Amino acid sequence: xxxxDMKRLSIGTKLIATNLFGDFKAGMxxxxxxxxxxxxxxxxxxxxxxxxxxxxxxxxxxxxxxxFEILEKGIAVLRYEFI
Numbered sequence: 001x002x003x004x005d006m007k008r009l010s011i012g013t014k015l016i017a018t019n020l021f022g023d024f025k026a027g028m029x030x031x032x033x034x035x036x037x038x039x040x041x042x043x044x045x046x047x048x049x050x051x052x053x054x055x056x057x058x059x060x061x062x063x064x065x066x067x068f069e070i071l072e073k074g075i076a077v078l079r080y081e082f083i
Contacts, residue, residue: 001063007055009033009041014083015067017043021077030083 013033031043031051040054053070062069067081 001068003055003058003061006041006061006068007036009036011036015043015080016083018079018081019077020069020079021072031080 011033015031015033016028017031018028030046033041034044034050035042040052043051043053045051056070060071062071062076064079064081067079069076069080070078
């Protein structure tokens with residue numbers, strides 16, 4: 001997967017989001033693509049809350065086996081895996 005593929009996710013695609021940042025481990029939460037725009041993507045959370053994610057720069061994006069990671073200063077802070 002490339003960054004361009006992330007920008008082409010279709011509405012209704014389900015991913016598992018994992019927070020990898022600091023001591024706070026949010027665990028795995030299911031997110032569904034709700035809206036796709038030219039600069040960001042919206043996920044619908046399990047409690048019907050909409051969460052926005054701005055597309056990262058290429059240096060802050062890392063493809064993994066079944067999804068992608070968002071990096072901050074070279075360290076993975078968010079992981080999204082396809083269901």
